[in-house]
Amino acid sequence: MDSSLIRGALYWPDHRALELCLTGGRRYLYLGVPAEVAEGFAAASSKGSYFNRAIRGRYDCHPLRDEEPARRAVND
Template sequence: MIQSFVYDKEEQRLAVRFVSGKVYTYDDVPAEVAEGFKAAASKGTYFNDVIRDRFPFARSRSRGR
């Protein structure tokens, strides 16, 4: 489900790339949430339980998809 992600601590912005190639950017994500995501054994479960539908987000344009 999750291919990769990058967290910008200063901006509190989390960019998540899914295996589909789609990239979504989540705003106002606390550092503790990003650290929990990084440490989670199942990134998909953590994402669904803690991040999805809980923070403002936008789909980023990805090239080639």
Template structure:
């Protein structure tokens, strides 16, 4: 199901970085995200909900770019 919030996402397993490109154009890297968490995110029906409940509260992030 397409997300109304997330435009694209990429995962770098060797660095455990999940990059989220939002519909707004903002780009964030979520750090130290294990492969298992990424797999659950990828499989989630609502990626925005999963991101808000299972990733944002638990993983540090870095803003890469503004919209």
């Protein structure tokens, strides 16, 4: 993933949950994210801009601890 803000992303469609790992290493889980928003994020040429425009502040956000496992990657 080529972004100055976001290092990686995972999406669980059955739970409508998007996990984002920021370049500083912090991880967050966004709940209630529709598949089309996650797909838009995966397709965006600027992940950080898409995140700021379509995700940040729009969905319930929870910080994650480092030891919580990732499950499935969103395509770059």
